[in-house]
Amino acid sequence: MTSCPWLARLVVFGPPPYALPLTTGSVPPDPSPAPPPWPVDVAGGPNTNALADALAIAQHHDAVSGTERQHVAADYALRISIGYTEAEKLVASSLAFLTASRSSVGQEKAVANFQQCPLLNISYCPPSEAVLFDGKSLVVVIYNPLGWKREEVVRIPVSSEKVIVKDSGGRTVESQLLPLSNATLRIRNRYVKAYLGKAPSETLKYWLAFSASVPPLGFSTYTVSIAKPTGPSSTISMVYTSEDSTSNSIEVGQGNLRLLYSADEGKLTHYVNNRNKVTASTEQSYSYYSGNDGTDKDPQASGAYVFRPNDTFSINSESQVQLTIVRGPLLDEVHQQLSPWVSQITRVYKGKEHAELEFTIGPIPIDDGIGKEITTRITTSLKTNKTFYTDSNGRDFIKRIRDFRTDWDLQVNQPVAGNYYPVNLGIYVQDDNAELSLLVDRSVGGSSLVDGQIELMLHRRLLHDDVRGVGEVLNETVCVQNECEGLTIQGKFYLRIDHLGEGAKWRRSVGQEIYSPLLLAFAEQDGDNWMNSHVSTFSGIDSFYNFPSNIAIITLQELENGQVLLRLAHLYETGEDKDYSVLTSVELKKLFPNKKISKVTEMNLSANQERATMEKKRLAWKVEGSAEEETKVVRGGPVDPATLVVELAPMEIRTFFIDFDRIKMFGS
Incomplete structure (x- = not known):
């Protein structure tokens, strides 16, 4: 483990290291890389040394900020990938030891061959996609690295719709099948090929979502198996579009949180929490800044080091945005195709009081010769008086005031770039009554350029070097069989509105859960035999002790x-x-x-x-x-x-x- 993981977050971007090529644009690591350029402890078995060394190197200020050259970024990604592969072996052997039954001393223990899914963030997981034959079951061991118990909905890709999920006690767990969006399938097919050199062998139709309860510093085990023809199975989500609605407003969410959308325009209009009685008019939009090319009156181009925008343009569909609404017992989803290269899935979980927004952006078009810097904006009616708050390396939140500095008289020359700040954990605004919070799964830029509004910078593709030392244009591409296109990214941010003074609990607890996601490991076994011959649940702390939530x-x-x-x-x-x-x-x-x-x-x-x-x-x-x-x-x-x-x-x-x-x- 790194000694300062909130610093490592700037490099790892929340998801595991294997997500780096997708989220930052580095060249995907060779699936069969050459020997690492540093000694590896072979005699001592698998360990985390190579990963620790790679993360230490990646603390360099160019790696943290993304101002290195592309071949250097590829080297950082390669080193982290090699370290992750070694650490993955250690995790597999550790879980095999912890799950092995020690009730029969002297008897041979059943050793599980655990696999992880480094490409799960792009919907690719061969163990979970495999077709189960001869009564076999997919065993899913879910590890929780935090000190408190977690109740979460886990999603894995599956190739069959007739499945059932059971917990360690053999009880059927409520589960739901969700369709994959076109944008998700495109990323899966292209980037799996970029990583592995071949396209996925299976054509997926569903995510399998199920509720999981995991003890602190421990794991729980679930089995996925083919459902009997006459028995219970996962619920297939109901899918319909905004055109099917007979009302002007579409309500999404079955728990305390409800999001309201306009059926006519396909836009978010209201945020409603029935538990704490928070109701707020809320809008979301996507825009882009045209990057300065350095040839007009201002000779400074926008590039890797410098954010120098010209005008801002809304990203609007050429026609009305049609919503696809997905409903089920665990969560609802809203699928939106906002433009040919911008799409979004908004998830509202029945047991959660925040919205999860998953965006897919790219390839950013540059046919018009203009570099673009893509943002999303959440707009409310909060009267925030030019004030907002951003985290400092995931720890304390710092008060920011638009066009103002406490230490000197600020001369405003760049009203947009001059008010942007790094966001590693989250950003929020507040007034006398309520507060709007956004949490992120990677380091981004953020600001509040208009009262009641939060803006996040999600992606950039530029055509001119800013002449600050990189010597390269920030125009990342991914090539598959000599066919190159601009980088596509897929990420998430999380939204919640609270009464004034009540948002910190959510920012701190969920922020930790985003930073330390549940770890999934898979094995194929006879389901009944597994639970009888293995340890199915474990916690590293005293089972009667509640670790402090703060x-x-x-x-x-x-x-x-x-x-x-x-x-x-x-x-x-x-x-x-x-x-x-x-x-x-x-x-x-x-x-x-x-x-x-x-x-x-x-x-x-x-x-x-x-x-x-x-x-x-x-x-x-x-x-x-x-x-x-x-x-x-x-x-x-x-x-x-x-x-x-x-x-x-x-x-x-x-x-x-x-x-x-x-x-x-x-x-x-």
């Missing part, structure tokens, strides 16, 4: 000397939330229930000095113009060696080396 485990890593490196982070700022912006305790004994802790040593953030030693050398800075009491920062107290309780104050991160009693550890 604390995240940033690092949990075993070191070569047997110590464990642990980092805990408080997710909330002071005053951010009335319930969670408080001093919080974590019981280390409950975090390691089967081990006896012999020693806990607190370190500095980078774990290269003991905290006690470092604080003796720390300089006491006096801030000009501030009172003495204002400079004091609240911190958690020292760890009592008897109780082993760690205190964390808002925004605090604490790092520890933990030693265990080796006899107790090996005897457990």
Whole structure:
């Protein structure tokens, strides 16, 4: 694990490393790459060293910002891909060990051959797509890396519509079959070929969605099998279009959250939460900025380093946008084809109170000789007084005021670019009554250029170098058999509106879930035999202990000397939330229930000095113009060696080396 995963997020963009070529435009890694240009620990077995090294290299400022040359971006992607492949082997062997039954000592254990799906983000997963014969079942092990229990809807591609899902207790789980959109199928077919050199062998029709409950730092097991002709099976979603509607308004959502669309124009009009009684007029649109070519009065072109827009243009369909509405027991979807190269799927889950918007953009057309920078805008009636908030590397949120800086008198020359900020976790606006929040699955640019509105920059394709050192045009292409076209991206952002002061809970909890998605591993086995001969559910912490909802485990890593490196982070700022912006305790004994802790040593953030030693050398800075009491920062107290309780104050991160009693550890 990286010591600062919110920094690594700038490189990994939320999804696993294999998503890099699709989301950033790097050349897809060779599926059979050459030996890595650094030593690999073969004798020690699979490990995460190569991935850690690749991520460390990718912390370079050009990799983080995307201002490297294309061949350098390809090298970053190759290194991360090699590291991921090695880590994938480690995950498979770890899950095989954890799921193997240890009830019969001395008997041969059934070892599972787990597979993962690196291309699941483009709807390609051979294990789940395989046709099941002879009573075989697809075993899906779902791992949760967070410290709290998660209830989520999992989606996997399947090739059969007669399937049934069961949990570890053999109980049928509610499931739903969703159609694949044309844009999703196009990305699947083209990019699988770009990755693997061949097209997918199966023609998919459905996503299989089912509800999963996964314990903290643990896994749950589900089986997918062919349904009996007379038995229950997954519900096939109802599909209809806006032309079928007899009303001027179309309502989407079956739980607390409802989205209202105009049947005539095919646009979002209202956001309604029946639980907290939030109702807001809400619109969404797509636009693009034409990039400055550097030849007019302004010699600075828009490029990799510089965002220098000319005019803005709305992306409108040549005809009325027809909505395709998909309804089922778990979630509703709205499919929109906004232009030949922009489409979107909006998902409203029955058990969630936010909307998930999945966009597909590209190839951006450049036949008109104009570079384009694509944005989406969410517009409400909130009176935000030029103020908005963006995260700082996924941690604290910073107040931004349009056309204003607190440290100097700002001369506004670029009213658009001068108000753009990096968004790694989220962005929000608020007024006296409500707040609108957006969370992202990758690093983007964001702003609020109009009161009540949030704007996100999602994709760019430009035709001129900005002459800032790259020496290349930001015009990424993907080639398949010498046929090249501009990069297509597919990503997500998440939308929610709350009463004032209530949005932080959602931003912090769901933000962690986006950053640390559930990990899926697949195996094909006899379903009944699997549950009888394997461990089907597991949690790494005490089953009776509730990990605090405002604390995240940033690092949990075993070191070569047997110590464990642990980092805990408080997710909330002071005053951010009335319930969670408080001093919080974590019981280390409950975090390691089967081990006896012999020693806990607190370190500095980078774990290269003991905290006690470092604080003796720390300089006491006096801030000009501030009172003495204002400079004091609240911190958690020292760890009592008897109780082993760690205190964390808002925004605090604490790092520890933990030693265990080796006899107790090996005897457990």
